[in-house]
Structure formats: C-alpha cells, structure tokens
Amino acid sequence: MKKPHKQNPSQQSAPIGKPAEQAKASSVAVKEVGDEPVVSRNSVPVLLVALLGALVYWGNMHIVEHGGQLDARVHGPYLNWTQIEGLQPKSEEQELIARGFRVYNKPTCVACHQNDGNGSVAQNAPPLVRSEWVLEKDPSRIIRIVLHGLSGPINVLGKEYGAVAMLGWKDTLTDQEIADVLTYIRNTWGNKAPPVKAEQVKRIRDETKDHSGYMTVPDLEKVVLQK
C-alpha cells in the first residue's frame, strides 16, 4: 500500500478554535464535532475495478464482432468484407468456376493434383497448370480423361509420366459437375481456356459409353479435335 497522505499539522490538532475562545463560549451550547474531516486515500474497491475491466472487455468484443474490422465499406447487417464479397453478383462463368471449385475440393481432383494444380510427383499426378491437355481449345480429350480415367504413360509439358493411374469419374460426377470442374481447372492458376458445357460432357459420355477401362494416350490421340 501507499504511504498515508501527508497531512497538514494544523489539521491534526482536533479541537476547534483556540482554548481562550472555547472558554468564552462555554456558556453557549456548542455541539461537539470531534476531529475535522480529513481526506484520506482509500484504495478503489476491487469490485469497481472488476466491473470496469468487464466493461472494457465487453466494449472491445463488441467492436471486434460488430466493427466490421474497422473497414469503412462494411455496414450493418454485414459483419465483414469477406461476407459482402461473397454476395457480389457473379457472371455466369464466375458462377461455373465457383461451382467447379467446390467439385474440385469435394475431395476429388485435389487429392492428387493438389490445391495449386501443380500435381504431385509422389503420386505420379501431372500438373494441370499450363498443361497442353487441359488447355486444348476443344475439350473432347480432357472430358474423356475425367469420364474414364487415364492409364499412363503420358507426356505433359515435355515430361514423361509413366505409371499414371487416374480413376474415372463417370459414375460419381454428373455432366454438370464435370463441366464445372473442367471450367474451373481451365480458368484458374493462370490458365485461360473456353468454358466446358454440360452438353459437351453428355455427348461424349454417350459416344464413349461402350469404352471399358481407362483411357490411354493412343485412345485420346484418335479423337479428332475441332479447331
């Protein structure tokens, strides 16, 4: 604790007035007032400190939750910019890509081709980024790969991938999902190629319904691509 307040010596001597005056006024009824009130230094009540602390905590949490991270663009009822960004109207292609992202991470493709689309050497998965198979203007070959899977070897970006074994997704994914995911991989990570339509997938699914097993590179090379 702190030292007691240093008091004025005159305040310490309690009786009011001088002894002579006291004697003179003895006939008058003077009420005994005792010591002069003194300002002392009491410590602040712990409860008040706790209450103030709780108030500061509540205020801070309120700002954290409803302050929109102090972003001037965020107004109620929205809580943060990420939430508002998700609500922005999307063009049809953006919508396809957003849906494709969900299919890619179902998890389906992401397991081998990875989040960044660079594939995985350990799993013998070729990259999708800048891959000539992915970016072909006519998607007939890539649709076949996704529908039926692929058995290696395959040459991607000048590198030979020998024992590639990709599963076919024709029984797991719908035409629309395959179109979405292909549009996604053809338009992400710097890739740029026309979107894939569900009708294209449906047509190729019908054309190749007698195909059994995986696709191979010779199978794919037989497909005539439209310019």
Added chain:
Amino acid sequence: MNNGAVLFFGILLTLASSFWGLLLAPQLQIGRAQPAVLEATGEIYPSPRAGLAQQGAEIYRAQGCAECHTRQVRQTGVTFELWLGDAGTNKTELAATMAGLKIPDPEKFITQAPVKLLGSLTMTEASSMAAQLTNGEAKAQAVLATLGPDIARGWGKRATVTQDYLYDYPVQLGSLRVGPDLANYGARAVPAALVLQHLYAPQSTMPKSMMPPYRYLFNKRKLIEGEKPGLGALPANAEPGYEITPRPEAEALLAYLMSLKADAPLAEAPVPAPPVKATPPAPAPAP
C-alpha cells in the same frame, strides 16, 4: 491540489480517447470517401445534385422535414432465393429434378419462368440447388434477397450506406418516423403533380396523414368567373375558385424529393437482382 498532474492527465486521456473514437477514427475511415464506380453499369455514384435539387435540400432543411421523415433504410440480414430463369427445352427432365428437390408444382413453375421457386435458403443450399437445376438450356440461379422491416415496407431495396450521403451537407438522416422514410422517395415514381398536391394539402392525397400543410410554399390567386387554372397550377379541385401555383421554393423542394434515390447496386450494399424475362430480339429491318 496535491494530485494536479494525475488529474490533468486523467482528463486529457479521457477527452483524447473520446476525440479519437468519435472524431478522428471516423474521419480517417470515411473522411476522404470518393464517389464509387458501379461494377454493373460503369456509372459513377453518387453524382452531385442538380442546382435546383441542391436548393431544395436547403428548403427541406428549413421546413424541418427531417423532424418527421428519416432518410435511412435499415436492413437486418440477407437470405437467398432459388429462381428459375429459363426452363429450356427438356421440360420433363427439369420437372423430375425439381420434384427431386421437393419443389411443389414443378409443371406450373416451368410455364411461368422466370419465377421464384424457393425462398429463405442459405447461399450454399440455393447455389447447389441452382447447380442441379442448371442443365442444358435450363437456367436456375441463387438470388440474393435483403431482409428487414423497412425493406418489407417498400422503403428501399437495400440498407443505406455512407456512399449514399456523400454530397449531402448537412446529412439530414432524421431520427423520428412520423411520416414514411424518404431515402428512396424519388425511386418510387410518385407523379410530380401529386407531390405538390401533397405539400399543399397533405390530407387530400393521404387521408390519415399527420403532415402539416405547407401552403406558404404556393401562390394563391382568386379566379374570375369561368377562368380555369393556368399551366403548372395544381388541378382545379385542389381549391375550387382559386389558382394554386408552386413558388420557386416548392419547385426546388420537389426537385430535391425527386432526387432522393439510394438504390444503386454498390459493392458494400448488394441489391437483389432477380432474372428478368429475356426480350426476344427485334426482327431485323427489311432491306
């Protein structure tokens, strides 16, 4: 004054923190706000009010309109709706998918496209349903819908935000709603003649209105026998036997009221945009 320094710094700290929180921080946040370019149309929003409307803002202020009318739309949240934009050609397959998603009366909806199929969905629900329905030529989409009592009353499509008041000085938000909110009054397409009539005699257009009449914003002239009110005057039944013409103040107030629009699709306040029926392309003119 043994604790002068403590007292001084305590008061300074208290005032400085409130100065920081109430003045400086908002100034740093929005003090240099600039008009935004709308993503959808490329327009700049907001644009400064035209001169007459700017004068009207002063009339609005002088007449104390903001005492009874607010200019702020509140929003409590957002939800998503599933809309069918185009039914496409394969209607049987679409109807089957819709039945699978537990949408009642698929056949009826298909004939009505574009139509709202379901409401009160989350974004994930609505977009996954839309993805399932979108196949071939059929097009479904998840559409944002804003929620709130003000929006339900038709006072606006979205919450009003800072950007809407960028050219207002002072900002006349208002705090009491004796009358309706006016944030989107100009967007409600009320005919100009009706607005003037309402200013002259509020109860003549809104029987239960509590608005006081603003007759002193109009000139009144007694008509001679058989004379008709001139051009620009209120209709003859406004006050039979008299010609009531708006003064410049009333004209300015009208221009200001018509300029009140807070419905631009800003990035920070998304506006619901349900699909509209595609208009068939105009036939090519004969050569």
